[in-house]
Amino acid sequence: MSIPLLVAGILAVAIPLQLRRAHRPEQDLVERWARGHGVELTPENRALVTDYLRNASVLRTWGGVAGAVLPSVIAFAWSGRVQVLGFGTDGESAPLAFGTIFIGYLVGALCAEVALARPVAGTRRKASLSRRELTNYLPHRVVVAQRSSAVAGAIGMIAIGLVPYADSASNPGLPWLALAAAATLAFGAGLEAIERWVVRRPQPVTSLPLVAADDAIRVNSIHAVAGAGLALLLLLCSGVALGLQASDVAALHSTMVGPAAACLVLSLFAWRHVGQGSRRVRHPAATSDVAPA
């Protein structure tokens, strides 16, 4: 059996299963999510959490599916080439092309955040005096990892443009690689900008249960974006390391295998550990005291 056919078979089974899971969430999902995020469910905030989880699950899954399928459709429409997740029927393969799933998932996570109808302020407008920072919602080490992997990826691309290759046709040339390096840095900066935007979104204090739910939703959205974005950046670093390994420099042949493998493992770890699971906001919750007289 050819690899593209095998990958297509896996996708044919996995995609319907994932979509079914997204559209028919488990009965106790809301309760488990609330427990994991430290939110006490009340009649006031249950609808907000339920709506968010349903939308987030559906949009992220569809985003991931689009990331898996669209490149194949586009490649076929553009050049008539048949490929599935980077594995072409012509024998050419790009094993790290599954990163498009991360892009789709990231876009889906962003759409879920944008589509969320947050509670609006009443006549008397209230706000917490707690300062919201990105590191309240996302560990500082993840922010550092995002920046580091973007910089490492960009430097690696420039390095690919500088080292000699036996087959010069396989190297796109320094100008294109410099452009790709700039795009990688822009992606890293954009990723952090999106996360900061989610933190900055208005949070009027309507009631404390709603604020607690809103904070948990922000944590979840930011982790989903960070997980997919960091996974993509690390996957890119893995690809760059493999690119350097394939150069004509003998010293890179053996030394680049380890970093490439490590980045691949870290990418999958970031996707699983940062992007999914339970997280809690790390800033003092708003209290109900009004200004002292």
Add this chain to the structure above:
Amino acid sequence: MILEIDPQSPVSPYEQLRQQVTAHVLGGGLERGDRLPSIRQLANDLGIAGGTVARAYRELESDGVVTTHGRHGTIVAGPPVRQPPPPAHLITAARSYADHASRTGASLDDALTAVRVAFASERTA
């Protein structure tokens, strides 16, 4: 701690902000070194213009209640330096009035407005 703006109050929004932050500092809810939300965050959350929050922060800075440290934001410096402590008999009377106002369910803004109206009618009498 919660800040509350009443758009229908005769007191301007920036003044409401200034009074409430000062009250939090005097009441001990905000201590020296505490960081206040950014202008953009507070304006977004309250649904008011950034200029309104910026003006309140400027007034607080000129009162000596906060200091601005560039990218580190606005930080509580301490109680207002320009404001001398009120006389003891006024504090006693204010406590009695505040007690009465809170028992009748009046908000801080309503209570302060009533004081201003009483002052104004006293002057015109």
